[in-house]
Structure formats: structure tokens, C-alpha cells
Amino acid sequence: MSPFQMKFTSIMMEMTVEEKKIIKRLDKCDFTEIHKYFVDKNEARKALPKEEKQKLKEEADRLQEEFGYCILDGHREKIGNFKTEPPGLFRGRGDHPKMGMLKKRIMPEDVIINCSRDSKIPEPPPGHKWKEVRFDNTVTWLASWTENIQNSIKYIMLNPSSKLKGEKDWQKYEVARRLKGVVDKIRFQYRFDWKSREMRKRQRAVALYFIDKLALRAGNEKEEGETADTVGCCSLRVEHIQLHHELDGQEHVVEFDFLGKDCIRYYNKVPVEKPVFKNLQLFMENKDPGDDLFDRLNTSTLNKHLQDLMDGLTAKVFRTYNASITLQEQLKALTSAEDNIAAKILSYNRANRAVAILCNHQRATPKTFEKSMQNLQTKIDAKKEQLAMAKQELKRAKADAKARKDVKSKSNVDKKKKLLAKLEEQLMKLCTQATDKEENKQVALGTSKLNYLDPRISVAWCKKFGVPVEKIYNKTQREKFAWAIDMADEEFEF
DNA sequence: CGAAAGACTTGGAAAAATTTTT
DNA sequence: AAAAATTTTTCCAAGTCTTTCG
Known part of the structure; x- marks a missing residue:
């Protein structure tokens, strides 16, 4: 049964009296024919001759223009x-x-x-x-x-390429950069509040710790029955966490398991500081699994508090801040100036990936993943074989040059050396690609790149290490981040 | 004040376009 | 030139946070 056959009341309401006489139960209807009709229609469109497709495209362009x-x-x-x-x-x-x-x-x-x-x-x-x-x-x-x-x-x-959106985007990152200046103070403050006499404050301080450390979303309350059951930090329920005094050799571990935005699962086992653990035990006392973990807290009181700590500060600024600062740190740690461009791009992707993992940006494994991985391995094997061959040839050429000592055979050695170096570089590149692909199997990089990472960090990195910006941002992205490409030099620091 | 309305950002999947391989 | 693989764009929401309303 298709998911849609579950819910038909609104369609029944649209039907005329005549139609209702014929169709009484939509769940008894067979939709295979109408399904086939649309599949065929789609096929037909794909199979259209070139000129027809061209015409369609021109019409679309005209609409876009008008x-x-x-x-x-x-x-x-x-x-x-x-x-x-x-x-x-x-x-x-x-x-x-x-x-x-x-x-x-x-x-x-x-x-x-x-x-x-x-x-x-x-x-x-x-x-x-x-x-x-x-x-x-x-x-x-x-x-x-x-x-x-x-x-x-x-x-x-x-x-997003418009001036209006660009300026808004810039502002967003400037707020996050201001957080950088006060975050130490805020962290000290919430640690202090873990011991507060007021339950309200303690809950707020623990929630803020999660938002800061784990990059959780704020978690507004939602109207029940209107949307899927998902939560964020403030709306966590007792059933979403499990406390372990000790787990896998670590102390005070909190096990999170809940559905977040878009029903993406958040699963994480995190060792936390002892007062947090103690507080969580307290918050969970005498509660049912379905009860709110932070019963004295909601996003609007949390944000009001944050506003007092810094002008313009809200829960989501922590996500932006932690994402961007992580990118900057990771880039610093992973990039070597002497690497070639391919290796530098792998480093960039890894830094990007660290952020995506922090923000829990997941994707389904691509349908063609296994096959494309296999294809890549085949290429690598072929390259290795070529390389072995080239090594032998070089050896032979060397022996030859030693025996004959003429100019021609010497230059032949050079040629073979060059070939070998080229093959080694190609093999390296393929292996790099394979690593990158494997590590990226279930991680979605797009969202963080587009929404969380201050583009000036990437632009500065490109300039510093001689990587063309086009390798990091495609055309649309360059249009969106035009302000940053314009603004940032290699000295930029988030 | 809390709830609802309003405005704007963030999200992954699917479709479409482009590039690479056969 | 067709097919396959990869990248880009579109789609359609689902969040966050602010403003307005009762």
C-alpha cells in the first residue's frame, strides 16, 4: 500500500456527488493505470527529439527572463x-x-x-x-x-545572489563572530548556573551546554497532530536520552536518540561533565518517558536570556559559530602548503565533513554508491599495474644507459622517470578520491557549506594555499558568496 | 502574558543538466 | 552517440525567531 492510500479524506471532500456514487472507498481503488499514465508521459518527454527539447528550453528561458x-x-x-x-x-x-x-x-x-x-x-x-x-x-x-x-x-x-540576501548573510556571520568574543564568558557562566538554586536556571544552563557542545537546534514546541513528531534541544523528552554512569570505559555518558528536523535521527553517545549528569538525573526524577526533559524551559525564555548575554544572540547563532570556527580550525590542522591541489581539496572536504557531522547533516547512501566505489577501485588497480610496469621499464632503461653510456639512452631514463612520477601522482589522486568518497558515504556537505560556514574562511584558505575558488564553489555558490569573494583576503580570520 | 501569525533561514531528496565513459 | 556517472538545480518542506493579537 502506498503511503498516500492512508489519508484520503481531503480528496473525498473534493469529489462531486456523481463521483462519490462510483467511488466509495479510495483505499479499494487500483491506481496502477494512472501511475502508468504518468510514468509513460515522463518517458515520452525524455524521448522527445532534440529540436522539441530545445523549444521547451527556450520557452522556459523566456519565462525566466519575463x-x-x-x-x-x-x-x-x-x-x-x-x-x-x-x-x-x-x-x-x-x-x-x-x-x-x-x-x-x-x-x-x-x-x-x-x-x-x-x-x-x-x-x-x-x-x-x-x-x-x-x-x-x-x-x-x-x-x-x-x-x-x-x-x-x-x-x-x-x-541568494541578490544584494539584499547577501547583506543579510554577511550580518549573520558578523553576529557569530561577535559570539566568538564572549563565548568563553558565556561558557563560564553556564557552568556556574549548573549549581544554581533555581531549577529554571539549571535547566537553561544544561540546555545551553547541549546547544553549544553538540550544536543542537533550539527546539520550538510544535502543535501536536499537525506535524511529524520531531524535537530539538528545548523540546527533548525523557525518552530521548539515557544516562550511563559508565559506558565503554567513559564516565557520565549521555546517550541521545531522537528525531530532529526533517525526521533525521540524532544518535550520539556523549561523555558530559559530572554536574550536567547529576542535573539530568534530577530533571528526570519522577517523570514519565513522554514528559519534557526541560519542563521549566522553552525557546523564547532561552533566547531572552541569550539576548541579555549579547546583542543579537539566539540559539542558532551557536550553530553558526561552532560550524565556522570548526572549519577554520580543521583547515588549519589538515592543510599542508606542500600538498598538491587534489590533496588540499581532500583536506577541505574533510574539514567540511567535520562540520557536517557536528551539525548532523546526514543523507541516504546514494543508490549507486557501491557500484561507483567498485569502479573507482578497478581504476586504482589498473593504475597500480601501469605503475609496476613503468618501474620495470625504468629499471631496464637505467641498465641500458649504464651499459651504453650514450646521450640517447640517458634521456630515455629521464623520460621513464617522468612517466613514473606522473603515474604516481595519478594513483595518489585516485586513492584520495576513493578515501573522500568512502568517508562521505552518509554525510551531506551541502547544507553546512551553504548556510553555516562563513564563506570568507574558504576564500581566505583558497588564496593562502593557491587553490582556485572554483574548486570549492560552483557557479551558483560563487554568485551567492560574491560578497565574500570580494571582501576576504588571505589574512581573514573568523 | 501566551498564542497565533508572519517573515525568513535551513533541509534532504529528486529531477535535470552536464560530464565522462563506453 | 548512447549510456552511465556525477554535479547542479529544483522542489517542497520544516525549522527559527520576531511581531502582532486577544
Whole structure:
């Protein structure tokens, strides 16, 4: 049974009286034919002749050109998502209570346009009207509508390459850099608060320790039954941790096991400082598994406290700070100036990976992983064979040169030496690739690279070690991080 | 004040595009 | 030139945090 056959009430509601006469139970329906119809349609599109595909692409480009840009403060800026989302079945992630509900088509009558008073106001499609046209320059969105599944607002906003988003991004990292200046004090403070007479403070201090040490998310409370059951730091429940006085030779170990954002599992066994352990025991006393671990704490009181410690400080700043500082430290520790470019890039990826692991950015093992690993191994074996051959040839050439002592045979030795060196370098590169791939099997690097790592750290590293920025950031990423590429020299320090 | 609404950032998977291999 | 592998882009949410409302 497909996941969607679980939840059909919203579809039943959309059916006409006539349809309801024919279809009484959706779970008894056979959908294989309609499924096949869409699969075939997809195939047909793929099999289209070249010219037809070209035409389709041109049409898409035309749409992008006409609707994909706006003028902000006199500059033409790219829009991130310039189309509304099409109707369809809501999937959601993990065990979502609303899975399979019908997502309705967005009509012009649902859409609010936000633009300048003196701009050319976009025309609604013929025969339609916008819900509203407003001129609010205190917000950044260009259009919005309310989506019918969660009843939340969706927005049309600018692309990350825009000046507006770039400046916001820069600000974000500047806040994180300010945290660097006060983090020692804050750490001292929360250690002190572990002993507070007030339970409220103790919980806050332990939670903050987790957020800082383990890069947990804040964990806002969620409306039950509206979304999948996931948690962050403040919303952890007793059932999500287990205490071990001693485990695998370590003392005071906390075993975390819970579903975080997007239902990604967080599993970790962490030795903690003794007062934390004692406090956790206290927090768990006389509670059921389903009870809140931090019953005297929520994200808004935590953030209020953080605001008092530093202007602009919130829980997520710790994630940004710890991610960026980790990248910087790891790059420093792993990079050697005398390495070749491939080895330096491996070092970069490893530093990036350390951050992704800290932030728990996981991915499913790619479907083709095993095979592609095997292919790589085959290449390595072939290269090794070539190398062995080249070694023999060099040996022979040397013997030959020794016997004949002429110019020609000497230059032949040089040639063989060069070949050998080239093959060795190629083998090294392949092995490096294999290592990188294996270590990256279940780690997703993209999110940290895009959202947590101050791009100036990477740019400075590139400049310092002579690695072209294109090796680290692709075109889109370079556009997003244009501000940093512009700004950072090799001396930049986070 | 707490709850709801609003605005904006962060997230992995799937689709599409591009590159490499056969 | 087709197929396979890899990289990039799109998709569609799901979080965080701020503002507004009752």
C-alpha cells in the first residue's frame, strides 16, 4: 500500500456527488493505470527529439527572463522562486499526520502582491484579480499566499545572489563572530548556573551546554497532530536520552536518540561533565518517558536570556559559530602548503565533513554508491599495474644507459622517470578520491557549506594555499558568496 | 502574558543538466 | 552517440525567531 492510500479524506471532500456514487472507498481503488499514465508521459518527454527539447528550453528561458527578475533599489535582481507551487498530494517528511492531503491550486485571488507604489504593478491573468496589492517596504517578499495544508504563508523572495540576501548573510556571520568574543564568558557562566538554586536556571544552563557542545537546534514546541513528531534541544523528552554512569570505559555518558528536523535521527553517545549528569538525573526524577526533559524551559525564555548575554544572540547563532570556527580550525590542522591541489581539496572536504557531522547533516547512501566505489577501485588497480610496469621499464632503461653510456639512452631514463612520477601522482589522486568518497558515504556537505560556514574562511584558505575558488564553489555558490569573494583576503580570520 | 501569525533561514531528496565513459 | 556517472538545480518542506493579537 502506498503511503498516500492512508489519508484520503481531503480528496473525498473534493469529489462531486456523481463521483462519490462510483467511488466509495479510495483505499479499494487500483491506481496502477494512472501511475502508468504518468510514468509513460515522463518517458515520452525524455524521448522527445532534440529540436522539441530545445523549444521547451527556450520557452522556459523566456519565462525566466519575463518573470524571474525584479527591480530593487534600482538594481535588477534575480528572484528565487518566481512560480507558485502546483497542486498535488502533500507528502511531508517522516510519519506526517497530513500525508496524502490535497494541496490546492493557487489562484490569483489567493495572491498578495507587494511592490513599490510607483512601480508597474503586475497584471493579474485575464478575468482574475489579485487578493490584494500592497506597498510594504519593511518586508522583503514580492508576493505571498496562504497554503491550505498547514495554513501557513508562502512567499516569493529574492535569490541568494541578490544584494539584499547577501547583506543579510554577511550580518549573520558578523553576529557569530561577535559570539566568538564572549563565548568563553558565556561558557563560564553556564557552568556556574549548573549549581544554581533555581531549577529554571539549571535547566537553561544544561540546555545551553547541549546547544553549544553538540550544536543542537533550539527546539520550538510544535502543535501536536499537525506535524511529524520531531524535537530539538528545548523540546527533548525523557525518552530521548539515557544516562550511563559508565559506558565503554567513559564516565557520565549521555546517550541521545531522537528525531530532529526533517525526521533525521540524532544518535550520539556523549561523555558530559559530572554536574550536567547529576542535573539530568534530577530533571528526570519522577517523570514519565513522554514528559519534557526541560519542563521549566522553552525557546523564547532561552533566547531572552541569550539576548541579555549579547546583542543579537539566539540559539542558532551557536550553530553558526561552532560550524565556522570548526572549519577554520580543521583547515588549519589538515592543510599542508606542500600538498598538491587534489590533496588540499581532500583536506577541505574533510574539514567540511567535520562540520557536517557536528551539525548532523546526514543523507541516504546514494543508490549507486557501491557500484561507483567498485569502479573507482578497478581504476586504482589498473593504475597500480601501469605503475609496476613503468618501474620495470625504468629499471631496464637505467641498465641500458649504464651499459651504453650514450646521450640517447640517458634521456630515455629521464623520460621513464617522468612517466613514473606522473603515474604516481595519478594513483595518489585516485586513492584520495576513493578515501573522500568512502568517508562521505552518509554525510551531506551541502547544507553546512551553504548556510553555516562563513564563506570568507574558504576564500581566505583558497588564496593562502593557491587553490582556485572554483574548486570549492560552483557557479551558483560563487554568485551567492560574491560578497565574500570580494571582501576576504588571505589574512581573514573568523 | 501566551498564542497565533508572519517573515525568513535551513533541509534532504529528486529531477535535470552536464560530464565522462563506453 | 548512447549510456552511465556525477554535479547542479529544483522542489517542497520544516525549522527559527520576531511581531502582532486577544
